[in-house]
Amino acid sequence: MNHEYTEPSQDRQQWLSLMAKTPLEDLKDQWTHCLKTTQLIPENIEQYAQAIRPIQTGLVQVRGRMGGNGNRFNVGDMTVTRAAINCEGFQGFGYIAGRSKTHANLIALLDALLQNPQYQVVLQSSLLTPLADLRHKVLQTNVEKTAETRVEFFTVVRGED
């Protein structure tokens, strides 16, 4: 390959990851809320977006390494849906686990909007921050629930000398 590849910014990786891990319902709710409260982004913004490639669902082979540094092995196949759109000169991509085309398309749209300096600040504060809080809460609840059932193992050292 001799075509240039530019590393996506840390921010972009983070928001793509966050939106992909947020359940569709939560993402939709927050997005509608954001549209209503901020009044900056036109409500029909979706109509300005064109697909670069139709939304596709397919399989991705997941590979792993034992302990993170062993030999590579195939863990299995994973269903992935992807979308790519143009919106006002910005290109947005959405990749999610599963087969929800709406979810992938919404992420692609938001990714394009988030790259637009005109909307970025507003979206960061009224969409990404609440979503990050929500995600943090979910993870926190998981940790607490797991902690309740935690079992401590003790090993009695035998004296053999």
Place this chain on the structure above:
Amino acid sequence: MTTDNNESEDTYLYAGFSDPVTEAQSVFRKMLKAMSEPGNVQFIKNGPTLSNLGSAAFSTLLTLADNETPLWLSPAFNDELTRRNLAFHCGSSLVEQSKDAAFILAEGTTTLLPEECNQGDPAWPDTSATVLLQVDAINPSNDQGQTLTLKGPGIQTSRTLTVQGLAPQWLTWLQQRHLSFPLGLDLILVSDAQMTALPRSVLVTLLDSDSDGQSNEKEFQTCTLR
């Protein structure tokens, strides 16, 4: 719709097929027709275009090229926009040497020599390259261009094809390539929405050249029968 915000023009991604499966099948069917009846001109209307590539050229690549077919671009097509879009839509790796490519994309007046493309090897003649040449016009309404007489499998008697803007080294090579049969290149000629094919099985003579088509044909038969 503006295209000049933070993505510069030359890295912009354009839409490919809107319905990849159906459109690729339809284009493939047309290519099959053009290949099996050499010189038959097919039209790919309303297909996507890209930079210097017409709808026939871009559609052909969208249909045939993928991550298993190394692609070589002539300097006329080798710009950032084309590279990025072909990488996105086809996933083909681009090669520096035309010998390594399964697909060659060049303009008709290219300085590329047919000998610089992979013609296959005697054990595996099918491993040769397919050459896509974008010429100025196919069967133009004006009287310009070079008229070729085609004979061979898929043509009942003979057929003529007029091509405008095909480099002399390719015209010369076309008339002699039956000598190395079954090795050779399969040629796809495109111009805007038009597409036609000259597979290696077709015998080409220039209409106004001095060479005798009859004697060529005899040579060709001995080559194929051997």
